[in-house]
Amino acid sequence: MTQVLSHPEEVTPEFEKDAARAQSRRGFLMALPTFVYLGLFFVLPFLIVIVYSFATRNRFGGTDLSGWNFEAYRKLGDSVVRDILFRSIWLALITTIICLVLAYPFAYFIATRRPAVRNLMLVFVMIPFWSNFLVRNYAWRVLLGNDGPVSQLSEVLGLGETRVLFTPVAVVLGLVYGFLPFMILPLYAAIERIDLRLMEASRDLYASGWQSFRRVLLPLSMPGVIAGSILVFVPSLGAYVTPEILGGAKTTLLGSYIVTQFLTARNWPVGASLSFVLMAVMLAATLVYFRKGGRTL
Amino acid sequence: MTVRPTADFDTAIDAAVSIGRITKKFGDVVAVDNISLDIVDGEFFALLGPSGCGKTTTLRMIAGLEFPTEGSLKIFGEEVGMLPPNKRPVNTVFQNYALFPHMSVIQNVGFGLKMNGVAKSEVADRAAEALEMVRLGGLANRRPSQLSGGQQQRVALARALVNRPKVLLLDEPLGALDLKLRQEMQEELKGLQRELGITFVFVTHDQEEALTMSDRIGIMHEGKLLQVGSPEQIYEKPSNRFVADFIGNTNLLEGTVQDAETVCLANGARISVASDHPAGTAVAVSLRPERAVIGKHESSGNGQTSVNGVIRSVTYLGNAVVYQVELDWMTLEAREENRTSVTRREPGQRVSISWNPQDVAVVAE
Numbered sequence: 112m113t114q115v116l117s118h119p120e121e122v123t124p125e126f127e128k129d130a131a132r133a134q135s136r137r138g139f140l141m142a143l144p145t146f147v148y149l150g151l152f153f154v155l156p157f158l159i160v161i162v163y164s165f166a167t168r169n170r171f172g173g174t175d176l177s178g179w180n181f182e183a184y185r186k187l188g189d190s191v192v193r194d195i196l197f198r199s200i201w202l203a204l205i206t207t208i209i210c211l212v213l214a215y216p217f218a219y220f221i222a223t224r225r226p227a228v229r230n231l232m233l234v235f236v237m238i239p240f241w242s243n244f245l246v247r248n249y250a251w252r253v254l255l256g257n258d259g260p261v262s263q264l265s266e267v268l269g270l271g272e273t274r275v276l277f278t279p280v281a282v283v284l285g286l287v288y289g290f291l292p293f294m295i296l297p298l299y300a301a302i303e304r305i306d307l308r309l310m311e312a313s314r315d316l317y318a319s320g321w322q323s324f325r326r327v328l329l330p331l332s333m334p335g336v337i338a339g340s341i342l343v344f345v346p347s348l349g350a351y352v353t354p355e356i357l358g359g360a361k362t363t364l365l366g367s368y369i370v371t372q373f374l375t376a377r378n379w380p381v382g383a384s385l386s387f388v389l390m391a392v393m394l395a396a397t398l399v400y401f402r403k404g405g406r407t408l
Numbered sequence: 409m410t411v412r413p414t415a416d417f418d419t420a421i422d423a424a425v426s427i428g429r430i431t432k433k434f435g436d437v438v439a440v441d442n443i444s445l446d447i448v449d450g451e452f453f454a455l456l457g458p459s460g461c462g463k464t465t466t467l468r469m470i471a472g473l474e475f476p477t478e479g480s481l482k483i484f485g486e487e488v489g490m491l492p493p494n495k496r497p498v499n500t501v502f503q504n505y506a507l508f509p510h511m512s513v514i515q516n517v518g519f520g521l522k523m524n525g526v527a528k529s530e531v532a533d534r535a536a537e538a539l540e541m542v543r544l545g546g547l548a549n550r551r552p553s554q555l556s557g558g559q560q561q562r563v564a565l566a567r568a569l570v571n572r573p574k575v576l577l578l579d580e581p582l583g584a585l586d587l588k589l590r591q592e593m594q595e596e597l598k599g600l601q602r603e604l605g606i607t608f609v610f611v612t613h614d615q616e617e618a619l620t621m622s623d624r625i626g627i628m629h630e631g632k633l634l635q636v637g638s639p640e641q642i643y644e645k646p647s648n649r650f651v652a653d654f655i656g657n658t659n660l661l662e663g664t665v666q667d668a669e670t671v672c673l674a675n676g677a678r679i680s681v682a683s684d685h686p687a688g689t690a691v692a693v694s695l696r697p698e699r700a701v702i703g704k705h706e707s708s709g710n711g712q713t714s715v716n717g718v719i720r721s722v723t724y725l726g727n728a729v730v731y732q733v734e735l736d737w738m739t740l741e742a743r744e745e746n747r748t749s750v751t752r753r754e755p756g757q758r759v760s761i762s763w764n765p766q767d768v769a770v771v772a773e
């Protein structure tokens with residue numbers, strides 16, 4: 112197929128061209144349901160969001176689709192929104208870094224086990240997915256709550272009362288917990304493909320253990336690092352459930368703010384413009400991934 | 409191996425690698441079984457043996473990629489058995505080359521120098537020089553994946569040699585190359601070794617390669633080092649049955665030692681051959697096909713340096729002719745160079761096989 116397509120047009124015999132065309136038509140037909148689905152439930156709503164982001168909020172909390180302007184985007188420069196944006200990016204970044212640091216050694220460990228052990232451990236990594244995300248977040252609320260095991264333990268240890276729940280720490284904890292598998296799996300996939308004899312070769316060439324990691328393992332596992340980071344950073348940035356449940360009123364993040372704009376403040380244009388900016392950032396990040404890492408993953 | 413008095417430091421240093429009673433176990437598997445060996449400075453030493461005999465494990469212990477379960481390992485007199493690989497003055501050419509795929513050829517070659525803290529400009533110069541040495545000067549900026557197998561092999565060689573190791577370890581470095589390239593590289597390797605004077609420890613399971621390239625060969629089998637010697641010693645005077653059988657082709661005539669001068673063969677014939685095994689030891693007399701002289705059938709047969717038989721088959725090899733000769737109790741192979749002066753024999757013909765007493769070796773288990 113690729114062979115056929117890579118031929119210059121004029122040397123491709125007519126029937127081969129026909130065959131290629133027929134095949135691509137068949138492929139299109141098979142993918143059609145997905146195209147329709149994505150079009151209806153992703154592209155169309157996305158366009159609607161864009162349209163609304165340029166609209167005007169009227170006095171009654173409704174939205175006028177007549178007067179197009181950039182007012183909503185201008186409002187994103189407000190210090191309130193800016194603070195929320197920076198806080199969200201900051202927490203997402205911390206979450207990503209913590210996930211990376213936790214996941215890398217673990218992924219390396221799995222990748223260097225025997226295949227049977229490997230599969231078992233991968234199943235363990237995926238076990239949290241078997242229960243609902245919401246339920247798991249509420250479980251954390253119990254764990255971190257005032258009379259929960261964490262505060263009880265800290266009192267027993269004489270550390271005094273600890274207040275983790277409703278702080279940014281609880282949010283990061285919940286996000287790390289929720290998204291860690293998204294870091295482990297791509298890292299594992301990347302490390303698993305690396306010929307680990309290269310590490311021996313680097314040790315033989317006078318590299319210390321750290322240098323071998325830094326010069327050989329890390330660069331070769333970069334596709335996994337990038338993929339995992341994007342898979343954790345992007346949903347952390349837009350997270351709604353976890354900050355709502357574990358975060359306090361002071362740690363409003365982007366997701367909650369957008370919801371507030373739509374439901375409480377009834378300012379759809381601002382909610383829409385913020386959504387659009389967020390999606391543009393995620394899209395850009397995803398494109399970077401496909402450019403840098405996706406190619407080899 | 410000679411045992412030296414412990415106070416005698418100076419003489420111990422002439423061994424590039426000194427392996428003392430080393431054993432390596434992986435769980436229950438004894439990969440290397442109590443090996444002692446001194447590899448002399450500047451020699452080309454081959455470790456030869458069938459698959460799974462422990463060659464790679466031995467080499468990896470010298471490199472520091474595996475730690476011995478027991479025993480001592482010295483490099484130029486310094487105990488290194490438990491040092492990590494980056495602390496040893498040795499470098500390895502890996503069987504699969506293990507070139508870093510994310511680095512260019514020149515970066516690969518410069519890697520060891522860089523890790524050793526050599527100044528940047530010197531790294532560049534020396535890496536370029538090493539690439540010239542293996543005639544790859546023009547490919548410095550390629551990626552390893554853009555090179556042929558033979559070129560990758562040379563990069564691996566340059567990457568190791570650029571560090572001027574005291575000992576170079578090579579694990580079947582030519583295994584993946586086709587015959588022609590392999591022979592070319594054999595000569596090149598040998599030439600480099602002579603020129604640089606570096607001790608080479610070369611692992612192979614190809615006996616021809618070992619015989620043609622090495623100063624000395626160590627034959628391994630099931631984790632044990634069976635014999636160490638020059639190619640001639642190994643071929644002419646195998647110390648036991650496995651070595652005789654493994655190196656080249658040979659006929660093993662079963663028998664028992666009668667006295668210091670005589671071995672009694674399975675058919676009752678007494679042949680005169682010197683051996684130092686005690687009387688009654690089960691041995692085999694090793695007779696190389698090219699040392700077996702085919703002659704006219706003798707009705708008596710002196711029995712001491714010849715046996716009678718019938719030609720079963722004739723195989724024409726071009727440069728030689730190989731005969732399978734059937735005796736009453738076994739089949740012998742005899743090989744004659746294809747000279748016009750020798751008469752070709754036919755299947756069914758009755759002949760005698762004889763030999764010079766110094767051409768046979770007595771080997772025990």
Ligand SMILES: Nc1ncnc2c1ncn2[C@@H]1O[C@H](COP(=O)(O)OP(=O)(O)OP(=O)(O)O)[C@@H](O)[C@H]1O
Pocket residue numbers: 434437438439457458459460461462463464465466613
């Ligand atoms: N990491 C390991 N774990 C368990 N067993 C091992 C390990 N490495 C080697 N062995 C075993 O030790 C023995 C010797 O292996 P080694 O690789 O040294 O053989 P070799 O002589 O290099 O063989 P080949 O010619 O096939 O490369 C084999 O039985 C092998 O299965």
Ligand SMILES: [Mg+2]
Pocket residue numbers: 463464465
């Ligand atoms: Mg091996």
